Amino acid sequence: MxxxxxxxxxxxxxxxxxxxxxxxxxxxxxxEEIFARTGQTIGVHDANFEIEAGEIFVxxxxxxxxxxxxxxxxxxxxxxxxGEIVVDGRDITRMSRRELIELxxxxxxxxxQNFALMPHLRVWENAAFGLEVAGFDPVARRERxxxxxxxxxxxxxxxxxxxxLSGGMQQRVGLAxxxxxxxxxxxxxxxxxxxxxxxxGEMQDELLRLQAEHQRTIVFISHDLDEAIRIGDRLAIMEGxxxxxxxxxxxxxxxxxxxxxxxxFRNVDLTRVLTAGDIARRDQVTLVRHPGEGVRAALRQxxxxxxxxxxxxxxxxxxxxxxxxxxxxxALERSNGxxxxxxxxxxxxxxxxxxxxxxxxxxxxxxxxxxxPVVDGNGAYVGAISKTAYxxxxxRSR
Amino acid sequence: MKFELPLGDLVxxxxxxxxxxAQWLFDAIEIVVGGLADGIGAAxxxxxxxxLAGLIVGLAFYRxxxxxxxxxxxxxxxxxxLGLWPQTVDTLTLVLTATVIALILGIPxxxxxxxxxxxxxxxxxxxxxxxxxxxxVYLIPAAMFFGLGTVPGVIATIVFxxxxxxxxxxxxxxxxxxxxxxxGLAFGCTSRQLLFKVQIPTALPSIMAGVNQxxxxxxxxxxxxxxxxxxxxxxxxxxxIQRLDIGLGFEGGLAVVLVAILLDRITQSFGKPRxxxxxMTARGSTAPTSxxxxxxxxxxxxxxxx
Numbered sequence: 001m002x003x004x005x006x007x008x009x010x011x012x013x014x015x016x017x018x019x020x021x022x023x024x025x026x027x028x029x030x031x032e033e034i035f036a037r038t039g040q041t042i043g044v045h046d047a048n049f050e051i052e053a054g055e056i057f058v059x060x061x062x063x064x065x066x067x068x069x070x071x072x073x074x075x076x077x078x079x080x081x082x083g084e085i086v087v088d089g090r091d092i093t094r095m096s097r098r099e100l101i102e103l104x105x106x107x108x109x110x111x112x113q114n115f116a117l118m119p120h121l122r123v124w125e126n127a128a129f130g131l132e133v134a135g136f137d138p139v140a141r142r143e144r145x146x147x148x149x150x151x152x153x154x155x156x157x158x159x160x161x162x163x164x165l166s167g168g169m170q171q172r173v174g175l176a177x178x179x180x181x182x183x184x185x186x187x188x189x190x191x192x193x194x195x196x197x198x199x200x201g202e203m204q205d206e207l208l209r210l211q212a213e214h215q216r217t218i219v220f221i222s223h224d225l226d227e228a229i230r231i232g233d234r235l236a237i238m239e240g241x242x243x244x245x246x247x248x249x250x251x252x253x254x255x256x257x258x259x260x261x262x263x264x265f266r267n268v269d270l271t272r273v274l275t276a277g278d279i280a281r282r283d284q285v286t287l288v289r290h291p292g293e294g295v296r297a298a299l300r301q302x303x304x305x306x307x308x309x310x311x312x313x314x315x316x317x318x319x320x321x322x323x324x325x326x327x328x329x330x331a332l333e334r335s336n337g338x339x340x341x342x343x344x345x346x347x348x349x350x351x352x353x354x355x356x357x358x359x360x361x362x363x364x365x366x367x368x369x370x371x372x373p374v375v376d377g378n379g380a381y382v383g384a385i386s387k388t389a390y391x392x393x394x395x396r397s398r
Numbered sequence: 399m400k401f402e403l404p405l406g407d408l409v410x411x412x413x414x415x416x417x418x419x420a421q422w423l424f425d426a427i428e429i430v431v432g433g434l435a436d437g438i439g440a441a442x443x444x445x446x447x448x449x450l451a452g453l454i455v456g457l458a459f460y461r462x463x464x465x466x467x468x469x470x471x472x473x474x475x476x477x478x479x480l481g482l483w484p485q486t487v488d489t490l491t492l493v494l495t496a497t498v499i500a501l502i503l504g505i506p507x508x509x510x511x512x513x514x515x516x517x518x519x520x521x522x523x524x525x526x527x528x529x530x531x532x533x534x535v536y537l538i539p540a541a542m543f544f545g546l547g548t549v550p551g552v553i554a555t556i557v558f559x560x561x562x563x564x565x566x567x568x569x570x571x572x573x574x575x576x577x578x579x580x581x582g583l584a585f586g587c588t589s590r591q592l593l594f595k596v597q598i599p600t601a602l603p604s605i606m607a608g609v610n611q612x613x614x615x616x617x618x619x620x621x622x623x624x625x626x627x628x629x630x631x632x633x634x635x636x637x638x639i640q641r642l643d644i645g646l647g648f649e650g651g652l653a654v655v656l657v658a659i660l661l662d663r664i665t666q667s668f669g670k671p672r673x674x675x676x677x678m679t680a681r682g683s684t685a686p687t688s689x690x691x692x693x694x695x696x697x698x699x700x701x702x703x704x
Binding site: 102108114 | 575577581582583585586588591595599600602
């Protein structure tokens with residue numbers, strides 16, 4: 001095994017007087033104390049680790065623990081304040097602008113949480129983005145982009161626009177873009193976090209398959225322990241800008257370094273780590289509100305699929321309410337056919353925000369007569385949590 | 399003793415100084431602007447009237463749709479029937495000349511302001527001044543520097559119409575999602591590649607909204623510009639006002655409005671994204687033509703929340 005990336009004493013201070021903050025850090029003050037005294041924010045403090053070639057190295061931590069900052073220092077999207085990053089024997093913190101650009105074009109590419117596809121480029125043009133920037137000629141560009149798309153199973157969609165694809169497919173394009181210039185290092189920043197659990201699982205399998213075919217060094221950022229354990233050869237756990245433990249998942253599980261790590265793992269009480277959005281399923285019947293919406297049509301849909309409840313959203317996926325077979329029938333009888341879906345809404349339906357933890361949802365799920373609807377920050381319908389789904393999620397986490 | 403700030407005297411002195419010592423500069427500007435205006439005017443007048451009108455109708459059909467093309471044909475027929483065609487061509491010349499120059503100046507300025515906070519904060523008060531200073535105030539020095547005619551009209555129009563394209567270009571560049579910029583850099587874009595391959599294409603709807611607004615403001619200046627002899631439809635309106643001839647003024651005003659609608663709809667069509675909108679729209683939803691207001695915020699396609 002050869003060392004691909006070696007990180008030594010890497011620090012990042014956000015603010016105008018980083019030297020002072022570094023000095024205080026060396027004296028052992030905490031992130032909060034330094035912020036109170038100097039107004040400087042510690043992003044990452046004294047990170048030290050080595051990554052082997054061909055390894056999947058997962059950096060885990062809660063939001064704000066500095067994991068995104070850490071990965072962005074590896075390709076210098078964020079300039080490190082101190083420390084060195086040695087890739088294939090070369091310290092990239094000392095590289096010139098020109099050398100850095102070459103490195104980004106040849107050796108390292110990145111996959112982003114929200115895909116970051118160019119909306120003005122077609123799917124294959126997005127996959128070819130890195131090649132175009134690096135100056136490949138149009139023929140080679142298209143050929144290599146097509147190969148990359150084929151590797152992720154999206155070749156038939158090459159001429160589509162990104163907005164025409166689902167989230168999972170968009171992230172496959174993001175992956176194809178990152179693979180197209182055949183880098184030896186792949187940086188993945190919460191790459192699958194924006195996907196629903198089912199698609200996330202598929203994408204994890206996809207990544208493992210690609211990794212089996214062609215070994216790359218992958219630095220994967222995640223806040224999802226399931227994901228970390230599933231794909232990671234080794235994990236680094238971050239807390240408040242520091243790396244508190246590095247090791248294989250089972251090593252960490254057996255001998256956690258401190259309470260934070262222990263709570264992360266032993267409290268594989270995943271009900272605190274998983275959120276409503278993570279366990280919500282999209283298998284309920286959804287009805288789309290539109291002009292001339294039909295109560296009868298809704299009723300037929302529910303009966304055809306043998307479901308009791310229908311989840312009403314508009315064209316922008318915003319959640320509006322729940323109807324049941326009973327309430328639809330009642331609405332029809334009340335109004336002699338002039339009813340709208342809104343007339344059949346069940347009373348007192350409150351959707352749960354997707355970032356609420358599983359443990360907080362428990363009481364609501366237990367009490368609710370229908371699967372609990374979950375919405376994201378924009379009020380868009382994410383899915384629903386039935387009692388069965390909740391129990392199954394609980395079972396999986398044990 | 400009463401003291402008054404002698405600002406007016408100062409400005410007068412500056413203008414006089416400029417007229418005495420910088421006349422070569424104004425002459426140079428006049429040659430460039432006048433040359434461009436003559437060129438555009440000649441190009442518009444070169445084909446027979448019917449051909450030019452046909453081209454406009456064709457553009458309306460190609461960019462907007464057949465209904466609007468019918469409207470365009472009727473509108474142009476009305477202008478012909480009123481006998482205002484030559485004036486309309488003059489007005490188009492003025493508007494296009496001012497717009498071309500405003501865009502040549504404004505888009506690079508907007509890009510610079512979008513990428514640098516310092517340039518943005520330096521430009522902002524100037525843009526505020528250009529937009530709020532009553533046009534009559536700079537009409538006078540414009541006429542003094544350049545005499546009467548098309549050139550001072552174009553200059554005054556540029557001053558008034560430049561700000562929106564600068565502002566909306568800057569806004570568009572600033573609204574490019576951070577992740578797209580990061581993606582560009584992560585794949586090895588140079589600063590120039592980032593600008594041309596990521597920032598400008600993503601900001602294009604906003605930039606086109608700025609272009610549209612600049613054209614509309616330029617058109618709204620034609621009446622005022624005609625006071626210093628810029629000619630065109632503004633003259634017609636001005637004459638109507640001077641002679642208290644309501645009919646004459648109305649005819650000119652109507653022609654201005656018709657030209658405005660044509661220019662607005664056609665230029666707006668260039669700001670529409672090439673992609674079809676969200677894939678999850680409901681069947682039977684209404685066509686999205688009614689929401690083509692010039693709000694740049696609404697033109698950014700929303701990230702699908704997940």
